[in-house]
Amino acid sequence: MAAGVPDAGQPLDRDRFREAMSLLGAAVNVITTDGPAGRHGITASAVCSVTDSPPTVLVCINRGSGRYRLFRDNGVLCVNVLAAHHQALSNRFANATEAATRFEHDRWTVLTTGAPVLADAGASLDCRVGQVTDVGTHSVFFCEVVGVATSKQAGGLVWFDRGYHPLGPGAG
């Protein structure tokens, strides 16, 4: 494809959709939960602010692994927005083989709900899960934000074009 020439008009298939999605930059987050169903955490970029009245975010989680039920059954989760220096942490929570040990490498606290809060996250959004809407392979969790912690100086970490992009003061 020549530079600057959009390759419009081709029929849509899954690979074309994924290629387009790879060009929609998104913050990298670790979504955690804890409660009667157990502790869990996953790396996810499909998080979106919805409204500040009442403070609400949504999180899209793949139902394929079955682990998504922990989030639904605990009814609480924390969106830990990763900071510029968190690439290794992101990889750890995206890697199924490190499920048993992924919480051992960093400092975790709690706010209101008991879901694990990453101590040096750029921002942490402590949430109670409300409505859950199934769409194809994924579930969309609408979450009421009941507590936040922020550390603006940490910068941000964005996933774009299939790679990490550190942003802001922590990126240097």
Place this chain on the structure above:
Amino acid sequence: MAAGVPDAGQPLDRDRFREAMSLLGAAVNVITTDGPAGRHGITASAVCSVTDSPPTVLVCINRGSGRYRLFRDNGVLCVNVLAAHHQALSNRFANATEAATRFEHDRWTVLTTGAPVLADAGASLDCRVGQVTDVGTHSVFFCEVVGVATSKQAGGLVWFDRGYHPLGPGAG
């Protein structure tokens, strides 16, 4: 607040929520529509990939202005993911006073639905609107993606910490 010390534990209010949301980086998009209800376009960062089976994205739109009805009534929209050089375009579609002339400065085409497609967007997702879910002040539009155009060489544009951050090959 000292560098690196999260200010956890404070009661949540709207300003605290907004501060946390400002640290959740997000791609900048211009969401367009056209059809019987009229042509319109707005700048929005609340766009999220949901699933590739079937190809679906969601878009959160404020109901406050009333213009959101154009998207609902037309039943089609295009998510134009802005490229690194699109800051002025982003400002134009965020500025209410330029509503009448905002489409005049750039080159627009169409794909399948007839919603305006920005010719040099990083990616354009041409969509049919499906389910619409109201949450507080906003509506969440679940959209089936029926056509895409991409221009990877354009780079990306992210909103983080209340400022623009160009990414990738078009950022230089």
